[in-house]
Amino acid sequence: MSSFACRSLRITLLALLCCSGSGEKAFEVHVSSEKQIVEATGSLKVNCSTSCENPQVGGLETTLSKRVLEEHPRGKWKQFLVLNISQDMSLLCHFTCEEKQHSEHLNVRVYKPPAKVTLKLPPSRVLVGETFTIECTAEAVKPLESLTLSLLHEGETLQNQTFEGTEINATAIFNMTALTKDSLNLSCQAVLDLRPHGGHIISNISKSQILEVIKPTNGLITIIIIVVTILLVLFVTSVLLCFILGQHWHRKRTGTYGVLAAWRRLPRALRQRPG
Ligand SMILES: *[C@@H]1O[C@H](CO)[C@@H](O)[C@H](O)[C@H]1NC(C)=O
Ligand SMILES: *[C@@H]1O[C@H](CO)[C@@H](O)[C@H](O)[C@H]1NC(C)=O
């Protein structure tokens, strides 16, 4: 009984070892493409191949439309064109050889080039030494972790910003301080570096804009001039007012009042004589 159990176990183990071992060695499946990233709604050539000499069936599983471009006479490989890839996805390549099926995944990512890059400057000119912010936005761009937004002055990089996440709009906020009163010629560059995914570098640049920088002392002098002018006008007005009031009071005392009092003091008869 025990020897039978032992023998059957040994057979089972042997069978397991032999079959799983030979099964894995028997054939391999490989899926490849020249790049792992494709522009949204673009298409991708994918080669699905096996080491099996006479595969029974094989192919590429995807919900997207595909076309066979080329094929090995005995079906050892097939080259497909997968069409209209609009989001990140996984393609499954599979082959069946001697009643066994093996498969391999290919992850494909989608990119959107930075088609629209805009630069937003402070609403008016800035003062030397003042800190201000500049906003740069790249719209509908993907994937964000491949994106760098740079603030340029006369075409030279001043600051960079990188991103993370799954959003498709990226906004960089750059803090700047103007050190001299020269105007700044600013622009923003978006660089999408797809080289780690087998792609290339795609860049776009915003229109350049001029930011006027002025000396803060100019403003101070203007304020001082305005204040001094106001004080001067107030002083002159009050002096004039004093003079006029003084004149009026003086006339009232020595002129009008005196004449009336003298008239009243005159005897009635004398007053009525002219009438
Ligand atoms: C597909 O891959 C196989 C195996 O790597 C290769 O032999 C074959 O030439 C490739 N086909 C094309 C069209 O590149
Ligand atoms: C491509 O795919 C998108 C969404 O998956 C669909 O709306 C569009 O109609 C497709 N275009 C073509 C040409 O098949």
Ligand SMILES: *[C@@H]1O[C@H](CO)[C@@H](O)[C@H](O)[C@H]1NC(C)=O
């Ligand atoms: C601003 O700099 C760009 C280069 O980055 C140049 O092409 C453009 O002519 C400059 N604009 C002015 C007004 O200097």
Ligand SMILES: *[C@@H]1O[C@H](CO)[C@@H](O)[C@H](O)[C@H]1NC(C)=O
């Ligand atoms: C900004 O990034 C570019 C390329 O990514 C690099 O060449 C440059 O030195 C960086 N500049 C600054 C100021 O970080």
